[in-house]
Amino acid sequence: MEQNPNPSHPVRAELADGRELLYFFDGGHAPAGFLAPPDTRELPARPATSQLRYDALSGEWISFAAHRQTRTHLPVASECPLCPTRPEMASEIPADAYDVVVFENRFPSFGPEQHSVDSPVELGAARPSHGRCEVISFGPGHTDSLASLGIRRIRTVIEAWAHRTRELGRLEGVEQVFPFENRGADIGVTLHHPHGQLYAYPYVTPRTENHLARAAAHQTRTGRNLMADVLDFEVADGRRILERGTHFTTFVPYASRMPIEVHLVPHRQVADLGELTGPERDELASMYHRLLSTVDALYPTPTPYIAGWFQAPKYHEHRGEAWLHLQLTSPRRAENKLKYLAGSEAAMGAFIGDVTPEDTAESLREAAARLESHAHAL
Amino acid sequence: MEQNPNPSHPVRAELADGRELLYFFDGGHAPAGFLAPPDTRELPARPATSQLRYDALSGEWISFAAHRQTRTHLPVASECPLCPTRPEMASEIPADAYDVVVFENRFPSFGPEQHSVDSPVELGAARPSHGRCEVISFGPGHTDSLASLGIRRIRTVIEAWAHRTRELGRLEGVEQVFPFENRGADIGVTLHHPHGQLYAYPYVTPRTENHLARAAAHQTRTGRNLMADVLDFEVADGRRILERGTHFTTFVPYASRMPIEVHLVPHRQVADLGELTGPERDELASMYHRLLSTVDALYPTPTPYIAGWFQAPKYHEHRGEAWLHLQLTSPRRAENKLKYLAGSEAAMGAFIGDVTPEDTAESLREAAARLESHAHAL
Numbered sequence: 001m002e003q004n005p006n007p008s009h010p011v012r013a014e015l016a017d018g019r020e021l022l023y024f025f026d027g028g029h030a031p032a033g034f035l036a037p038p039d040t041r042e043l044p045a046r047p048a049t050s051q052l053r054y055d056a057l058s059g060e061w062i063s064f065a066a067h068r069q070t071r072t073h074l075p076v077a078s079e080c081p082l083c084p085t086r087p088e089m090a091s092e093i094p095a096d097a098y099d100v101v102v103f104e105n106r107f108p109s110f111g112p113e114q115h116s117v118d119s120p121v122e123l124g125a126a127r128p129s130h131g132r133c134e135v136i137s138f139g140p141g142h143t144d145s146l147a148s149l150g151i152r153r154i155r156t157v158i159e160a161w162a163h164r165t166r167e168l169g170r171l172e173g174v175e176q177v178f179p180f181e182n183r184g185a186d187i188g189v190t191l192h193h194p195h196g197q198l199y200a201y202p203y204v205t206p207r208t209e210n211h212l213a214r215a216a217a218h219q220t221r222t223g224r225n226l227m228a229d230v231l232d233f234e235v236a237d238g239r240r241i242l243e244r245g246t247h248f249t250t251f252v253p254y255a256s257r258m259p260i261e262v263h264l265v266p267h268r269q270v271a272d273l274g275e276l277t278g279p280e281r282d283e284l285a286s287m288y289h290r291l292l293s294t295v296d297a298l299y300p301t302p303t304p305y306i307a308g309w310f311q312a313p314k315y316h317e318h319r320g321e322a323w324l325h326l327q328l329t330s331p332r333r334a335e336n337k338l339k340y341l342a343g344s345e346a347a348m349g350a351f352i353g354d355v356t357p358e359d360t361a362e363s364l365r366e367a368a369a370r371l372e373s374h375a376h377a378l
Numbered sequence: 379m380e381q382n383p384n385p386s387h388p389v390r391a392e393l394a395d396g397r398e399l400l401y402f403f404d405g406g407h408a409p410a411g412f413l414a415p416p417d418t419r420e421l422p423a424r425p426a427t428s429q430l431r432y433d434a435l436s437g438e439w440i441s442f443a444a445h446r447q448t449r450t451h452l453p454v455a456s457e458c459p460l461c462p463t464r465p466e467m468a469s470e471i472p473a474d475a476y477d478v479v480v481f482e483n484r485f486p487s488f489g490p491e492q493h494s495v496d497s498p499v500e501l502g503a504a505r506p507s508h509g510r511c512e513v514i515s516f517g518p519g520h521t522d523s524l525a526s527l528g529i530r531r532i533r534t535v536i537e538a539w540a541h542r543t544r545e546l547g548r549l550e551g552v553e554q555v556f557p558f559e560n561r562g563a564d565i566g567v568t569l570h571h572p573h574g575q576l577y578a579y580p581y582v583t584p585r586t587e588n589h590l591a592r593a594a595a596h597q598t599r600t601g602r603n604l605m606a607d608v609l610d611f612e613v614a615d616g617r618r619i620l621e622r623g624t625h626f627t628t629f630v631p632y633a634s635r636m637p638i639e640v641h642l643v644p645h646r647q648v649a650d651l652g653e654l655t656g657p658e659r660d661e662l663a664s665m666y667h668r669l670l671s672t673v674d675a676l677y678p679t680p681t682p683y684i685a686g687w688f689q690a691p692k693y694h695e696h697r698g699e700a701w702l703h704l705q706l707t708s709p710r711r712a713e714n715k716l717k718y719l720a721g722s723e724a725a726m727g728a729f730i731g732d733v734t735p736e737d738t739a740e741s742l743r744e745a746a747a748r749l750e751s752h753a754h755a756l
Contacts (some may be wrong), residue, residue, distance in 0.1 A: 308721050
């Protein structure tokens with residue numbers, strides 16, 4: 001298998017406080033004559049690496065990034081740090097135009113340092129919150145969305161995700177790379193400019209640990225991979241399938257937690273985005289574009305969502321069971337109602353669904369049909 | 379140990395659609411001459427029991443209670459179903475006055491039926507969402523809060539919680555009873571009237587499973603109970619202690635997940651609220667009142683919170699490790715800012731704290747001191 005079938009050639013630059021920044025280009029190459037301009041701002045030194053504390057009751061590590069309390073909160077467009085730099089406003093992005101840009105978060109939950117630490121895992125344990133947090137801006141337009149930017153741009157974003165997954169995965173002490181997008185003020189987004197993030201965690205995340213434990217138990221019991229069986233089950237049932245491609249399937253899962261929940265799963269077992277071939281990335285760009293456009297066509301206003309990639313951790317006894325997939329969720333349960341995670345979900349982890357997955361799939365298929373007939377009418 | 383040291387004598391009644399309702403009284407006994415009036419409303423039949431589906435990726439059961447989509451949402455006071463019945467408005471509570479009342483939820487996530495079901499636990503498994511959901515109204519006043527109702531009322535609420543824990547625990551197929559309160563529209567409360575809920579689950583909840591697994595591993599490694607060691611650790615450190623009573627300690631935990639998080643833990647190992655003695659319940663009423671009042675004194679406006687009791691499941695191989703405790707959390711991270719559970723928390727289960735637990739404890743101690751000096755000045 002090719003490791004990098006459609007190589008992207010980002011241009012690297014450095015921000016005033018030493019953070020790394022990378023420009024990615026539609027089509028893979030910088031336009032002739034592109035030069036990364038310097039960052040002319042005066043910036044304070046980067047914050048100290050925060051602290052990770054071990055919660056003995058749950059067995060989880062919690063990161064305390066107290067400097068994040070003062071992070072930029074819903075700035076007006078003229079002060080947006082993700083818009084290109086203009087003469088009157090130097091943003092986080094020194095260039096005056098770009099396609100996709102990735103840079104280290106100024107207020108990271110993990111990092112800026114990376115190291116491997118051998119620390120005890122017991123009541124009262126603490127260690128530095130090593131790792132790295134990056135921001136990925138999907139384009140220069142402040143009011144765009146990833147869906148509105150189109151398939152070619154999503155293809156570039158996939159290249160950037162794959163590139164960053166590979167590079168971040170090589171950093172000392174990083175155990176898992178998580179590309180994700182939080183979209184919409186209703187789910188706590190602090191910047192409206194279309195963007196996502198990448199977290200390079202210094203541990204295997206709790207939900208990934210849980211998935212891998214379940215997959216290992218399933219393998220032991222049945223001799224088969226759990227996600228392979230989930231795919232077969234969803235395809236055989238059919239009621240929740242949204243789109244069946246050559247390389248991927250999109251569906252509302254049988255036991256979804258959220259009023260809108262869609263999984264996008266490759267047909268063959270790959271560990272992470274870096275392992276996808278060129279044709280797979282092409283189809284993914286097209287199917288992800290359709291998924292995001294459909295979610296936005298559900299209601300008259302854009303739907304808030306969280307979309308995150310479950311990738312294999314670097315080292316894990318059950319790494320062989322990992323199977324790359326995307327989970328998109330939204331708390332929107334009606335045009336003007338959100339689902340809140342209150343007592344049962346937040347304290348007990350016991351989820352209550354307000355909408356059946358079959359109804360959600362039907363609503364999404366209707367929205368997709370509206371989109372299609374609208375496109376034909378144009 | 380006495381099983382019911384301070385017996386409460388609720389008066390039982392039945393609502394028009396057959397749901398059970400219980401009146402509890404401050405001091406334990408109904409006032410002379412109290413008669414539960416009949417429910418004169420015409421009510422539709424109760425909904426069918428919803429469906430539980432097994433999520434193979436996480437190993438969790440999700441309840442689909444689709445009839446909840448139409449549940450009452452933030453009614454005005456004149457239509458509040460928890461206010462006492464008046465001539466012009468028949469509410470869920472037929473009496474024209476009451477102290478504390480508990481009744482079966484009209485839109486339950488679990489129930490109305492209860493049965494034990496032997497179902498497979500595998501991809502595609504489903505079974506009826508058996509169990510029971512109850513509402514507990516803390517008093518007749520629409521604009522009160524549990525804190526404002528005072529210690530004597532909280533003592534009655536504790537009796538009601540203990541009574542319901544005992545009775546619900548005896549229902550067929552119920553495995554765990556969870557008393558909790560969601561307070562504030564910011565966390566999705568659909569009724570402003572001061573109230574809580576009790577969920578009687580047909581399974582052991584995921585967070586309880588996780589706690590018990592951790593406690594069992596800790597016992598194996600150290601020969602000690604995990605919560606006993608957590609208490610010793612917090613007391614020895616001291617920086618996060620809010621109040622140290624004779625029978626309980628209140629503290630901000632070392633690795634808290636939320637900007638405001640407080641645990642209230644008994645000094646001896648008890649499985650559930652029903653096992654608390656009279657003196658323990660007395661002190662709990664007083665300390666819980668102080669905790670809720672303190673949380674409300676943090677900011678000029680009331681703070682939204684989730685408060686839930688972790689109780690031992692009925693049957694579990696590690697039941698012997700369970701230790702009753704309350705967890706109170708709030709997403710409020712500043713006067714006008716909430717913490718949202720976005721990509722890292724929602725998808726990966728990886729929590730990022732914005733405030734250190736020591737700072738939260740300090741803010742809560744300052745709020746408690748303000749309350750106390752205000753009380754002395756009166």
